[in-house]
Amino acid sequence: MAAQAQKANAPSRELLEKLFRTAYKIRVFESEGIKxxxxxxxxxxxxxxxxxxxxATGVCAALQEGDFIASTHRGHGHCIAWGxxxxxxxxxxxxxxxxxxxxxxxxxxxxxxxxxxxxANGIVGAxxxxxxxxxxxxxxxxxxxxxxxxxxxxxxxxxTFLESLNLAAIWNLSYVLVVENNQYAVSTRIEESTRDVDLxxxxxxxxxxxxxxxxxxxxxxxxxxxxxxxxxxxxEGPILIEAKTYRHMGHHVNDPGKYMPADxxxxxxxxxxxxxxxxxxxxxxxxxxAEIEAIENEIKQEFEDAVEFSKASREIxxxxxxxxxxxx
Amino acid sequence: xxREIMYRDALREAIDEEMERDSTVFIIxxxxxxRGGSYKVTxxxxxxxxxxxxxxxxxxxxxxxxxxVGAAIAGARPIVEILYIDFAMLGMDMxxxxxxxxxxxxxxxxxxxxxxxxxxxxxxxxxxxxxxxLEALFYHIPGLKVVMPSTPADAKGLLxxxxxxxxxxxxxxxxxxxxxxxxxxxxxxxIEFGKGDIKRPGKDVxxxxxxxxxxxxxxxxxRLAAEGIDAEVIxxxxxxxxxxxxxxxxxxxxxxxxxxxxxxxxxxVASDIASIIQEEAFYQLDAPIEIVAGLNIPIPFNxxxxxxxxxxxxxxxxxxxxxxxxxxxxxxxx
Numbered sequence: 001m002a003a004q005a006q007k008a009n010a011p012s013r014e015l016l017e018k019l020f021r022t023a024y025k026i027r028v029f030e031s032e033g034i035k036x037x038x039x040x041x042x043x044x045x046x047x048x049x050x051x052x053x054x055x056a057t058g059v060c061a062a063l064q065e066g067d068f069i070a071s072t073h074r075g076h077g078h079c080i081a082w083g084x085x086x087x088x089x090x091x092x093x094x095x096x097x098x099x100x101x102x103x104x105x106x107x108x109x110x111x112x113x114x115x116x117x118x119x120a121n122g123i124v125g126a127x128x129x130x131x132x133x134x135x136x137x138x139x140x141x142x143x144x145x146x147x148x149x150x151x152x153x154x155x156x157x158x159x160t161f162l163e164s165l166n167l168a169a170i171w172n173l174s175y176v177l178v179v180e181n182n183q184y185a186v187s188t189r190i191e192e193s194t195r196d197v198d199l200x201x202x203x204x205x206x207x208x209x210x211x212x213x214x215x216x217x218x219x220x221x222x223x224x225x226x227x228x229x230x231x232x233x234x235x236e237g238p239i240l241i242e243a244k245t246y247r248h249m250g251h252h253v254n255d256p257g258k259y260m261p262a263d264x265x266x267x268x269x270x271x272x273x274x275x276x277x278x279x280x281x282x283x284x285x286x287x288x289x290a291e292i293e294a295i296e297n298e299i300k301q302e303f304e305d306a307v308e309f310s311k312a313s314r315e316i317x318x319x320x321x322x323x324x325x326x327x328x
Numbered sequence: 329x330x331r332e333i334m335y336r337d338a339l340r341e342a343i344d345e346e347m348e349r350d351s352t353v354f355i356i357x358x359x360x361x362x363r364g365g366s367y368k369v370t371x372x373x374x375x376x377x378x379x380x381x382x383x384x385x386x387x388x389x390x391x392x393x394x395x396x397v398g399a400a401i402a403g404a405r406p407i408v409e410i411l412y413i414d415f416a417m418l419g420m421d422m423x424x425x426x427x428x429x430x431x432x433x434x435x436x437x438x439x440x441x442x443x444x445x446x447x448x449x450x451x452x453x454x455x456x457x458x459x460x461x462l463e464a465l466f467y468h469i470p471g472l473k474v475v476m477p478s479t480p481a482d483a484k485g486l487l488x489x490x491x492x493x494x495x496x497x498x499x500x501x502x503x504x505x506x507x508x509x510x511x512x513x514x515x516x517x518x519i520e521f522g523k524g525d526i527k528r529p530g531k532d533v534x535x536x537x538x539x540x541x542x543x544x545x546x547x548x549x550x551r552l553a554a555e556g557i558d559a560e561v562i563x564x565x566x567x568x569x570x571x572x573x574x575x576x577x578x579x580x581x582x583x584x585x586x587x588x589x590x591x592x593x594x595x596x597v598a599s600d601i602a603s604i605i606q607e608e609a610f611y612q613l614d615a616p617i618e619i620v621a622g623l624n625i626p627i628p629f630n631x632x633x634x635x636x637x638x639x640x641x642x643x644x645x646x647x648x649x650x651x652x653x654x655x656x657x658x659x660x661x662x
Contacts, residue, residue, distance in 0.1 A: 068402060101437075105433040112437075113437055113438045114437065119434065123421055126394070129395050129397070130394060133399035134398045134401065136399045136404070137398070137403055138402065139380070140399070160390050163392075163394075164394065167385065167388065324432070324436065
């Protein structure tokens with residue numbers, strides 16, 4: 001009986017494979033994207049999500065079509081987890097007309113408003129009020145959509161963090177504020193930024209149901225998020241989820257991250273979210289090495305195809321730009 | 329037919345009619361629901377449309393402007409009322425970095441039909457943090473529409489249009505105008521952006537003004553008429569987009585221009601309009617363009633000093649006389 005009950009509660013292969021595929025796709029996108037950056041194919045800023053994949057993966061797996069997300073400046077992972085087309089993402093980074101923003105936005109501004117992705121944001125903390133606004137729009141339209149803002153420990157000390165969450169609270173919005181606590185605001189340690197490093201308490205202080213989770217465990221994030229989404233759809237939002245994590249490198253590709261202590265980095269790399277998602281698939285579902293490799297090769301191929309697609313795409317013309325200037 | 333109503337009532341009619349027409353229009357602000365707003369613009373809307381679409385907010389301008397922008401991106405039509413334009417400064421990131429740029433950053437896919445209603449200008453002793461005229465800040469930012477109605481009819485027609493078009497609108501009212509009266513046409517009354525209005529036709533000099541400087545400029549024009557000077561008074565009504573054709577057409581006729589703004593002189597919209605006129609109509613000018621503007625100073629509390637800080641009717645009259653008595657440029661060159 002006990003074994004049967006355990007089996008009934010065990011996560012499905014479908015779910016675990018979805019989590020691994022998403023986390024691995026983000027890993028490939030960021031690792032290969034950094035190579036393209038080093039080759040000079042990508043310009044501007046590039047803030048990798050390496051090490052944090054478990055959060056976007058777990059959160060987005062609990063959402064459905066019609067929901068909304070707002071992202072951070074470290075936004076590639078959220079887009080991928082949300083189901084973005086890797087071709088159009090790479091094309092955007094390569095400033096091509098086929099990119100999500102036709103080359104007008106770049107890494108920090110990838111958005112797909114038609115799919116409910118309000119976009120990454122170059123201003124730390126800006127996604128919080130924008131996400132609450134989307135939740136308000138959905139409440140006024142009378143649908144049951146849930147809106148998620150991916151926020152950060154860095155953004156949590158910005159005034160709009162409190163202002164927005166408080167508005168969501170007084171209006172009972174279907175809103176989940178996911179605070180990715182990677183413990184650094186660019187290079188400043190969280191201990192230097194705030195007295196109490198448990199950021200979920202910020203929500204409790206204003207009467208918002210709040211939780212803390214290991215952000216490197218995509219399955220745990222998923223379960224918590226699934227519960228939060230159900231509550232929101234029942235009108236019991238908003239909810240705050242603090243997900244603890246750690247970057248695998250500096251703030252952006254040109255930041256060596258020397259301020260990150262080696263032992264802490266090693267600690268988190270041992271708890272790598274992609275490895276954990278892969279291990280779950282092996283240990284719980286019993287996938288063998290060949291099956292794992294098949295999934296990984298498929299994802300790597302998708303990225304390579306996206307690079308070829310992007311290289312072959314054209315850039316926006318000055319004539320098209322001038323039309324935009326006239327209309328703006 | 330038309331009715332004579334107050335500016336604040338015209339604004340309320342616009343909001344009411346658009347809320348009736350479009351169920352995604354809603355309004356948030358401080359004390360706007362049960363209290364009906366500091367200037368009574370939103371009186372009665374709560375009982376008609378309910379607490380879902382008419383909401384009071386905490387005092388959190390950055391948050392409420394940002395929430396309005398987010399709601400607009402997600403497909404609703406928010407009106408965010410900010411009590412004083414001075415307080416909008418707390419929400420500048422959301423206006424400048426988010427609302428104004430979203431359309432470009434998304435390659436044209438994302439639109440932000442967000443309307444921020446607020447009021448500015450001097451109002452009889454409310455001092456430096458409640459008296460500013462800050463339209464130039466928004467005028468400077470590509471992507472924002474800047475609307476400054478001077479009459480009840482314009483207030484209604486422009487606000488209705490603001491709630492139908494797709495871009496972020498800074499709808500800037502004036503605290504001195506709320507209780508002024510004017511004729512507002514019956515029935516559907518919508519005014520497209522970018523269309524100025526000739527508030528007084530004339531042939532000798534073009535006076536360009538907006539918002540609360542319109543009644544003052546019209547008063548100056550009447551005094552000048554007594555001196556035999558026939559001034560044309562143009563109200564662009566929207567600074568972005570600007571009705572350049574109307575301004576240049578009038579200058580081509582009068583050959584003289586005086587621009588009047590309540591805002592401080594430095595870096596103002598008047599300077600930009602002067603630059604447009606000199607660039608596009610230089611050879612039609614018979615005199616240097618005059619700008620009558622506020623002093624480069626925060627507004628003092630003392631009433632006499634407040635008056636000294638912003639253009640008065642006398643200042644406008646004197647500027648017009650200077651313009652008319654200066655020699656035509658062609659003669660001066662001889």
